[in-house]
Amino acid sequence: xxxxxxxxxxxxxxxxxxxxxxxxxxxxxxxxxxxxxxxxxxxxxxxxxxxxxxxxxxxxxxxxxxxxxxxxxxxxxxxxxxxxxxxxxxxxxxxxxxxxxxxxxxxxxxxxxxxxxxxxxxxxxxxxxxxxxxxxxxxxxxxxxxxxxxxxxxxxxxxxxxxxxxxxxxxxxxxxxxxxxxxxxxxxxxxxxxxxxxxxxxxxxxxxxxxxxxxxxxxxxxxxxxxxxxxxxxxxxxxxxxxxxxxxxxxxxxxxxxxxxxxxxxxxxxxxxxxxx
Numbered sequence: 627x628x629x630x631x632x633x634x635x636x637x638x639x640x641x642x643x644x645x646x647x648x649x650x651x652x653x654x655x656x657x658x659x660x661x662x663x664x665x666x667x668x669x670x671x672x673x674x675x676x677x678x679x680x681x682x683x684x685x686x687x688x689x690x691x692x693x694x695x696x697x698x699x700x701x702x703x704x705x706x707x708x709x710x711x712x713x714x715x716x717x718x719x720x721x722x723x724x725x726x727x728x729x730x731x732x733x734x735x736x737x738x739x740x741x742x743x744x745x746x747x748x749x750x751x752x753x754x755x756x757x758x759x760x761x762x763x764x765x766x767x768x769x770x771x772x773x774x775x776x777x778x779x780x781x782x783x784x785x786x787x788x789x790x791x792x793x794x795x796x797x798x799x800x801x802x803x804x805x806x807x808x809x810x811x812x813x814x815x816x817x818x819x820x821x822x823x824x825x826x827x828x829x830x831x832x833x834x835x836x837x838x839x840x841x842x843x844x845x846x847x848x849x850x851x852x853x854x855x856x857x858x859x860x861x862x863x864x865x866x867x868x869x870x871x872x873x874x875x876x877x878x879x880x881x882x883x884x885x886x887x888x889x890x891x892x893x894x895x896x897x898x899x900x901x902x903x
Contacts, residue, residue, distance in 0.1 A: 628901055629659035630816050631808035633859065634667030636798030636846070637820035638780075638872025639881065641666025642687070643865050646885040647818050648680035650892060656901055659813055662751040662764075662804040664797035667818070668777040672770060675748040676740040687878075743767045752777050753797030753804045757786055762800035764807070780842075780872070802849045805859040814899050817859040821846050823866040839871045861895045863888075 630651065634644050644667060651658060663671035673683045740746050743766055751766045754776040765773040776787035776794035787794045797804070805817035822843050832840055854862070865888035870877050 628899075629657050629813040630901070631660040631811045631813045632658050632662070632671075633803050633805035633808065633815070633817045634661065634663040634671050635803035635817070635819045635821070635850075636665030636667055636796065637822070637867075638666055639875045639877065640820040640822065640867045640870050640872070641670060642875070642878055642881045643820045643867060643885040644670040644818055645680050645684050645687070646865075646882055646889065647863065647892065648674055649684070650889055652680050654893075654896075654901075656896070658748060660749045660751075660808060660811070662753065662807045663777070664753040664801055664804055665778050665780075667803075667820075668752040668774055668797060671750055672740070672746070672752070672774060673738070675746040675750040676738050677747040740770065742769055743773075746770075751804070751807050753801045754779075754787075754789075754794040755797055755800040757781070757793040757795045760800065762797070763792060763794060764804075798846060801853075802846050803853065805862075806853070806857060809857055809859070814861065814896075814901060815859040816861040816863065819850055819862065819864040820867055821850065821864065822870065823868045836871070842872070860899050861892075863892045863895060865889075 634641070637643075648658075648670070650656075658674070661671040661675050663669070670683070673686075674680065678686070743750060749766065751764050752770075752773040754763045754765065754773060755761070756763050772787055772789040775784075776789055777797040778784060779786050779795045781795050781799075784796075802821075803817045803819045805815055808815045865885045867881060867884050870881055
């Protein structure tokens with residue numbers, strides 16, 4: 627059976643779509659041999675590379691979210707974890723970011739045995755961006771947490787990370803869907819792009835937050851177009867998530883549903899590339 631070298635792109639909450647893609651691979655017995663990830667793709671990639679299945683990651687994540695089918699007893703049990711989201715808010719405007727991801731991410735990943743890249747069961751490359759040069763900085767060895775925090779550090783929202791003498795921010799800014807790291811591999815390269823499908827529902831003027839997030843969507847769309855002009859992965863899969871912004875983690879049910887509706891296309895692409903299904 628052929629193996630898959632997987633690239634998981636950024637996109638905030640839309641990155642939860644990666645979990646349904648990984649669940650598809652688990653269900654179909656497709657082995658992921660390498661993973662690269664930017665931003666939320668790096669976080670999901672690290673969890674999967676640690677040896678957790680897609681369903682185990684979902685179960686872990688669901689303890690931090692209120693789902694549509696949750697009963698009152700479940701909600702009450704989840705409440706301490708759900709409230710931990712509020713610990714991320716930083717109301718001190720003198721600080722370099724309005725959201726402090728470090729405490730939440732450390733708590734979320736605290737029970738993982740893998741603390742370093744070398745502990746992972748699947749080789750992982752995490753993409754970050756040098757804030758001062760704009761260049762891509764990739765990590766595949768050493769401690770996991772600094773690389774994860776840096777890869778997820780959206781400028782102006784999450785604080786930048788100082789690591790190995792560099793100031794590092796969101797990996798999406800330099801390599802949005804980092805499939806370029808696997809183009810020379812013999813395995814099938816699969817790139818998962820969770821960028822928003824931007825459709826004009828009504829001719830309204832966007833409010834501040836919507837405009838700021840829309841700016842990122844426009845930039846990332848142009849980035850992936852440029853990437854695809856110079857090189858292409860064996861499989862490029864974009865589920866086309868609509869109506870979900872980068873912080874809409876409460877829309878997890880919609881993200882899952884939209885991704886599942888797109889999975890037949892992924893199945894078709896996999897069959898075309900000779901992956902046994």
